[in-house]
């Protein structure tokens with residue numbers, strides 16, 4: 001057989017296998033049964049087809065004792081009942097806010113769900129990504145690849161969007177999520193992983209004692225409804241300055257905005273990006289490979305994590321809206337600041353802010369956002385680039 005023919009028949013075979021595999025996978029998927037990833041050090045990640053959700057994440061502490069460090073629900077069905085504050089899921093099509101649920105792409109105005117004080121939050125009502133069953137395309141105990149087809153018009157967005165989400169757990173204690181998308185009509189895309197963490201264990205009080213480093217020099221100030229005003233505010237000398245590590249609780253009392261509770265729920269411009277950000281980002285990312293965006297540790301458990309991403313922004317949320325009414329795993333009532341989220345993404349309302357990094361996907365292009373967590377003991381040598389010299 002000539003090389004060309006061989007390749008053709010191989011491709012056909014692969015295509016046939018994939019198609020039948022995919023059909024089987026779809027039929028067999030129980031959206032509430034997790035795919036369990038495990039590594040050699042006792043780290044375990046349970047990934048649910050519903051929402052592409054990180055349901056459980058077990059990480060050993062300084063004494064080798066594993067605890068579940070993500071907030072969530074024992075019953076996987078609870079994630080889609082509408083009272084989950086986006087626990088563990090992948091949000092989209094456009095994470096964060098779109099002012100007035102309105103934007104123009106390719107000269108045409110589109111209207112998206114107004115599910116947050118007149119604006120769109122995380123795509124809109126019936127949160128498509130976290131409330132839908134992803135298809136398991138491939139699964140092993142190291143990696144799971146999920147796919148989701150978001151039909152043209154979902155939440156008001158143009159284009160059929162094909163999305164894949166691949167979670168990989170490696171023996172260096174890295175849990176990496178790669179989110180990819182293609183479209184058949186030009187459309188804004190901004191996917192984000194929305195897990196809430198408590199490095200002391202998901203049912204262990206607040207995260208105010210956690211120490212945070214963020215690799216960003218500016219935040220994007222907003223109005224009362226958390227829509228950016230288009231400006232950048234330098235973090236230097238403010239409670240938003242995490243270029244040297246500070247505990248979450250240390251200055252949170254001075255963060256009275258946004259109402260009604262205040263607390264951290266802001267977008268950081270990562271990697272030294274400033275007013276030049278739009279010219280330094282392409283298709284929603286700053287680089288092909290992820291770079292260190294943030295580090296967090298708790299001295300109580302000794303657990304530490306680095307978040308690396310190739311996205312230009314980080315929404316750091318300190319669980320301000322939790323209030324002790326929501327019963328999570330083990331019937332634990334999550335208190336205010338009972339968890340934090342580190343949502344790498346494109347900046348909020350970018351689609352209405354031409355000076356912000358843009359993530360407008362056209363047919364033939366690939367959206368590829370990486371959100372990668374590495375876990376270690378905080379006494380261990382810091383990752384290169386982390387300014388931890390002052391950490392006790």
Ligand SMILES: *[C@@H]1O[C@H](CO)[C@@H](O)[C@H](O)[C@H]1NC(C)=O
Pocket residue numbers: 041059060061062063064065173375376377
């Ligand atoms: C932390 O150290 C303990 C004791 O050596 C070890 O068992 C555990 O796996 C380490 N945890 C991480 C996340 O590296």
Ligand SMILES: *[C@@H]1O[C@H](CO)[C@@H](O)[C@H](O)[C@H]1NC(C)=O
Pocket residue numbers: 099100102352
């Ligand atoms: C949203 O609506 C308000 C008032 O209705 C208007 O002032 C503002 O310019 C609008 N924003 C966008 C991005 O269209």
Ligand SMILES: *[C@@H]1O[C@H](CO)[C@@H](O)[C@H](O)[C@H]1NC(C)=O
Pocket residue numbers: 080081082083125126127131
């Ligand atoms: C999620 O989907 C379920 C089943 O389709 C539906 O009953 C529920 O209302 C949806 N939840 C939200 C928050 O839209």
Ligand SMILES: *[C@@H]1O[C@H](CO)[C@@H](O)[C@H](O)[C@H]1NC(C)=O
Pocket residue numbers: 149160162182183184
């Ligand atoms: C999306 O996936 C479907 C089914 O696999 C395929 O037919 C279609 O061409 C894909 N569209 C894009 C834009 O990738």
Ligand SMILES: *[C@@H]1O[C@H](CO)[C@@H](O)[C@H](O)[C@H]1NC(C)=O
Pocket residue numbers: 321322323324325
């Ligand atoms: C607590 O939060 C829930 C969910 O956001 C809300 O429905 C409830 O009214 C809040 N309770 C109080 C006492 O604020």
